């Protein structure tokens with residue numbers, strides 16, 4: 001028995017050392033056990049060990065007990081806990097991610113997540129699509145979308161399109177719309193096409209650090225062949241990876257989310273918005289654009305520039321926004337979340353949009369439209385709610 005307790009202690013100590021290696025990881029020792037993290041967590045009530053209990057277990061030298069429960073996979077890496085922690089402990093990127101890495105190492109991974117991770121490794125994207133089809137959406141665009149390999153000259157903006165924006169049929173509609181906006185603004189841009197690989201940010205948050213580094217390395221090799229002024233992306237996880245994670249791997253490029261890029265070009269964009277969208281619009285802040293990286297105003301400025309739009313706020317907004325349930329591997333854990341808690345976070349959000357009187361739910365993340373559109377079919381009173389990416393709304397307004 002003493003041997004078992006010693007083994008548990010030494011496992012906990014080695015895990016604590018890994019946490020201490022993370023930026024600001026030493027703050028974990030300053031935990032007040034106030035429980036704010038767990039109380040704020042949208043799925044904390046379903047977890048056997050929500051964040052504050054995980055820290056208590058760490059202190060008690062019994063972290064293996066935490067890892068013997070699979071409810072950590074309910075965590076959608078939404079940053080809500082880290083954001084409210086008075087001790088500024090890196091909970092999302094630190095505690096939760098390291099614990100998930102341990103779960104992956106132990107092979108304790110839900111089947112659907114394992115499948116997405118294997119597809120990421122094999123095909124360079126979690127959907128299992130052929131890498132050669134990465135730019136297949138261009139055929140749907142019906143406009144010229146330059147590919148860097150064919151362009152063979154420097155461009156102002158390299159558009160990193162991302163996994164879902166490239167491959168998912170619903171997300172592709174927003175991708176095509178953004179291409180049209182870039183074209184209308186005469187932006188000098190190019191895409192990597194088949195040379196682009198998953199940014200790997202969600203795989204990292206789902207506990208697959210090694211896979212993340214492998215994917216980042218592939219992107220670094222592709223990017224190093226070309227000259228460009230900056231990276232622009234519509235994918236908040238790609239944005240987060242280029243902004244916060246890739247620099248640690250010596251991959252550093254100036255990067256903007258497309259809403260930042262367009263808001264900075266609003267003087268040129270506004271005269272093109274000749275049509276009206278007479279509607280009440282609620283904007284959903286994606287976790288990795290808003291809470292994780294502080295981009296709140298630019299998407300709203302774009303929406304307010306559309307003639308006829310009346311912007312309203314949902315109950316949870318900006319820093320307190322509710323997660324759509326897709327971040328940090330959540331998009332690969334639909335079945336698990338439903339089985340464990342009978343919850344679909346996207347339905348909570350759609351209910352809030354209905355309560356706010358919105359006719360349109362506006363988005364700035366390619367993961368969200370399919371999920372929210374599904375939710376409009378199941379949430380009472382949401383049947384008429386229209387789900388649109390901001391780029392799609394801009395094109396509608398440009399078309400008059």
Ligand code: SF4
Nearest residue numbers: 031032034035037085
């Ligand atoms: S919010 Fe921070 S200080 Fe409070 S219990 Fe959670 S981790 Fe500890």
Ligand code: SF4
Nearest residue numbers: 041075076078079081
């Ligand atoms: S990151 Fe979000 S889902 Fe995960 S523990 Fe924190 S609040 Fe909960």
